[in-house]
Amino acid sequence: MLAYALLGARLRWRLTRxxxxxxxxxxxxxxxxxxxxxxxxxxxxxxxxxxxTDIYRAxxxxxxxxxxxxxxxxxxxxxxxADETVDPTRLALVPLTRRELGAILVxxxxxxxxxxxxxxxxxxxxxxxxxxxxxxxxxxxxxxxxFLLGLGLARLVGAGLARAQRSRKGRDVAxxxxxxxxxxxxxxTQAIGPALRNADDRTAQRLIDLFGLLPTGWPGRxxxxxxxxxxxxxxxxxxxxxxxxxxxxxGWAAVTARLAQGSERPVGRATSxxxxxxxxxxxxxxxxxxxxxxxxxxxxxxxxxxxxxxxxGVGFAAIQVLGSRGSQNPRVAFLGLVSMVMTSGSxxxxxxxxxxxxWLEDLSGGLTIERIRARALGxxxxxIVPGLLGVLTASALTGSWRATPLALxxxxxxxxxxxxxxxxxxxxxxxPANDGDNPFAWRSGMTGAGCMTGLWMIIGVAALGVIAAPxxxxxxxxxxxxxxxxxxxxxxxTGAGVYIVGTRxxxxxxxxxxxxxxxxxxxxxxx
Amino acid sequence: xxxVAAFGLYKHFGPKVAVAGLDLQVPEGSFYGMVGPxxxxxxxxxxxxxxxxxxxxxxATVAGIPVWPETRPVKQVIGVLPDDLxxxxxxxxxxxxxxxxxxxxxxxxEVDRRRDELLGVLGLAExxxxxxxxxxxxxxxxxxxxxxxxxxxxxxxxxxxxxxVDPVSARTITDVLTTFRSRGGTVVFSxxxxxxxxxxxxxxxxxxAGRVVAAGTTEHVSGGRRLEDVFIEAVGxxxxxxGDLDWLR
Numbered sequence: 075m076l077a078y079a080l081l082g083a084r085l086r087w088r089l090t091r092x093x094x095x096x097x098x099x100x101x102x103x104x105x106x107x108x109x110x111x112x113x114x115x116x117x118x119x120x121x122x123x124x125x126x127t128d129i130y131r132a133x134x135x136x137x138x139x140x141x142x143x144x145x146x147x148x149x150x151x152x153x154x155x156a157d158e159t160v161d162p163t164r165l166a167l168v169p170l171t172r173r174e175l176g177a178i179l180v181x182x183x184x185x186x187x188x189x190x191x192x193x194x195x196x197x198x199x200x201x202x203x204x205x206x207x208x209x210x211x212x213x214x215x216x217x218x219x220x221f222l223l224g225l226g227l228a229r230l231v232g233a234g235l236a237r238a239q240r241s242r243k244g245r246d247v248a249x250x251x252x253x254x255x256x257x258x259x260x261x262x263t264q265a266i267g268p269a270l271r272n273a274d275d276r277t278a279q280r281l282i283d284l285f286g287l288l289p290t291g292w293p294g295r296x297x298x299x300x301x302x303x304x305x306x307x308x309x310x311x312x313x314x315x316x317x318x319x320x321x322x323x324x325g326w327a328a329v330t331a332r333l334a335q336g337s338e339r340p341v342g343r344a345t346s347x348x349x350x351x352x353x354x355x356x357x358x359x360x361x362x363x364x365x366x367x368x369x370x371x372x373x374x375x376x377x378x379x380x381x382x383x384x385x386x387g388v389g390f391a392a393i394q395v396l397g398s399r400g401s402q403n404p405r406v407a408f409l410g411l412v413s414m415v416m417t418s419g420s421x422x423x424x425x426x427x428x429x430x431x432x433w434l435e436d437l438s439g440g441l442t443i444e445r446i447r448a449r450a451l452g453x454x455x456x457x458i459v460p461g462l463l464g465v466l467t468a469s470a471l472t473g474s475w476r477a478t479p480l481a482l483x484x485x486x487x488x489x490x491x492x493x494x495x496x497x498x499x500x501x502x503x504x505x506p507a508n509d510g511d512n513p514f515a516w517r518s519g520m521t522g523a524g525c526m527t528g529l530w531m532i533i534g535v536a537a538l539g540v541i542a543a544p545x546x547x548x549x550x551x552x553x554x555x556x557x558x559x560x561x562x563x564x565x566x567x568t569g570a571g572v573y574i575v576g577t578r579x580x581x582x583x584x585x586x587x588x589x590x591x592x593x594x595x596x597x598x599x600x601x
Numbered sequence: 602x603x604x605v606a607a608f609g610l611y612k613h614f615g616p617k618v619a620v621a622g623l624d625l626q627v628p629e630g631s632f633y634g635m636v637g638p639x640x641x642x643x644x645x646x647x648x649x650x651x652x653x654x655x656x657x658x659x660x661a662t663v664a665g666i667p668v669w670p671e672t673r674p675v676k677q678v679i680g681v682l683p684d685d686l687x688x689x690x691x692x693x694x695x696x697x698x699x700x701x702x703x704x705x706x707x708x709x710x711e712v713d714r715r716r717d718e719l720l721g722v723l724g725l726a727e728x729x730x731x732x733x734x735x736x737x738x739x740x741x742x743x744x745x746x747x748x749x750x751x752x753x754x755x756x757x758x759x760x761x762x763x764x765x766v767d768p769v770s771a772r773t774i775t776d777v778l779t780t781f782r783s784r785g786g787t788v789v790f791s792x793x794x795x796x797x798x799x800x801x802x803x804x805x806x807x808x809x810a811g812r813v814v815a816a817g818t819t820e821h822v823s824g825g826r827r828l829e830d831v832f833i834e835a836v837g838x839x840x841x842x843x844g845d846l847d848w849l850r
Contacts, residue, residue, distance in 0.1 A: 361704060445704075
């Protein structure tokens with residue numbers, strides 16, 4: 075089995091190396107560095123837990139390990155970076171037993187930089203929790219069990235999703251359910267920090283008890299017991315963790331074996347009557363918008379993003395409002411706009427979407443301003459819905475609605491700014507976006523391409539903040555003055571101006587670059 | 602009058618030279634086949650001729666219009682059916698054609714008329730409302746052909762139009778292409794299938810290592826022999842001897 079595991083590891087690194095030969099080494103190193111920082115940071119936090127109070131050590135063990143494991147499972151999914159380096163379906167014709175296939179996949183899975191970073195972080199518990207004597211052995215044993223538990227859960231969920239992708243209904247259900255679970259868990263982890271900072275020991279203990287019920291909390295409970303010298307209890311949690319890991323790995327193996335058997339295509343059915351395709355559109359502008367509306371409805375990736383940006387944005391805003399200790403100040407309505415910090419980047423990769431079909435667009439007129447604007451508008455719901463809901467949520471939580479209308483108008487302003495800036499940024503660092511049937515797969519993972527887009531997104535959001543500040547700040551300060559609506563109107567005018575100029579500049583930048591964009595974004599997709 | 606004229610087309614990808622100074626003259630109204638082994642440069646040549654891939658050297662005109670540097674004029678008079686069919690997967694077949702027609706600034710009523718006619722002729726009328734993502738390979742080829750024909754181009758470029766297509770769909774595609782040509786259109790297509798080329802094309806070019814090694818009327822190039830034999834001879838192909846692979850049962 076070890077030979078097969080090594081084969082899986084070698085296969086993974088060979089595939090990665092071959093992909094890097096086409097470029098992206100610098101960005102890969104950036105990603106590698108980020109993994110290293112995460113691994114070392116996690117190690118440091120867990121290793122220094124010994125110096126903290128009892129409640130700190132307990133919360134670091136249970137909540138810290140839970141965060142790591144749930145992050146391992148869900149973050150790659152919601153971030154579109156589920157690793158498919160070693161795809162089981164490609165091994166379908168090789169006569170492997172289930173165990174051999176499992177060994178290859180485990181070998182490939184555990185040898186990734188992010189996975190190794192998790193292992194490094196987990197090793198911190200040996201320094202932070204191991205007591206003298208036999209208890210140390212239990213703590214050491216908890217590390218690989220926890221690691222395998224995370225691996226098994228992450229792969230089980232990933233493989234289960236891949237399996238669900240094979241029917242349209244399964245795909246849709248998987249998309250919605252997984253996104254909601256992932257985002258809810260993420261919001262939970264965001265809420266834990268402030269809650270712990272503000273909470274007394276009793277509340278913290280309640281959280282620890284609650285999360286300790288999950289299998290991901292069991293290794294943490296084992297660590298606490300071992301550190302306290304309750305070796306029997308520690309051994310019990312160790313056994314429970316090992317059993318959970320075994321179940322997860324076995325589940326992964328079973329789903330993977332099914333994945334490797336055939337790949338039935340979903341049965342096609344009519345999505346429209348065909349009597350009036352694209353409705354009543356008669357102009358290029360209307361046709362472009364009509365297409366975006368249909369993609370918004372039919373593209374799993376776009377649906378996932380809309381759901382994610384809305385839940386994450388509004389949830390984030392709600393956390394900020396609650397963290398402000400329930401102020402009754404009407405200005406808190408503007409705090410709802412923080413949801414847009416997380417969502418305003420949605421329209422920053424307009425050209426990367428559908429890049430495989432770029433040749434068709436190029437042949438039929440190119441990326442004209444109509445298409446750029448239609449693409450930008452296609453992302454409007456992703457940008458504006460969280461803002462509007464964030465403001466309404468903030469107002470509802472405070473019970474004060476005096477500043478709400480102005481905050482809502484400001485959300486529209488920020489949305490227009492985001493789309494205008496985003497259109498321009500889209501032409502600077504376009505990146506092929508995953509818009510396949512499986513919105514959880516991202517085959518350009520590990521190339522680091524996302525890092526560069528992410529950096530530009532930060533620059534774009536910063537620019538947005540600078541442009542929005544001259545109207546937003548006075549509004550927050552003087553929202554109750556009679557002339558405040560005039561500032562709102564000025565903001566709207568600024569937003570509209572940035573949208574018009576941004577999309578125009580974007581169209582001008584790509585007007586003659588069709589073949590270059592095709593070469594960059596979909597080199598193998600044409601003729 | 603030449604429908605397509607290329608001189609000294611050159612393209613390299615890193616150290617690999619894909620097209621090495623290729624010359625091509627396609628007479629107007631002809632059914633022109635480009636044949637060549639895998640990696641000969643056929644696809645790259647077509648990509649450069651239709652303005653989707655920037656050549657490193659050489660010149661090309663289609664219907665008398667220079668392809669480069671300004672590619673937009675030539676794209677108004679050509680239709681393209683690629684080998685790798687990446688379409689707008691989440692539009693239905695009917696929506697795809699409508700979208701492309703409107704993008705080409707065609708009148709909506711005319712788009713509707715041509716769309717319905719094309720869908721009917723290509724046997725896709727019943728599946729007009731099905732998403733392209735759910736189409737079979739043959740259906741994808743046919744909807745892509747419809748997209749290429751919708752604006753009534755003067756020159757049609759097709760890359761492996763019959764690959765992975767069942768005989769019924771192949772016959773439909775052939776009929777449509779024959780009709781297109783009978784109305785004065787020019788068809789340029791690449792293929793590995795010599796029989797198809799021999800049957801359909803009045804002109805042929807054999808491409809190897811990024812160059813045209815033989816070109817002319819099909820009769821002239823084949824010289825009374827089977828085109829496949831001429832092709833293998835021209836590209837320096839070899840056959841497995843009886844002593845090879847003797848471990849095969």
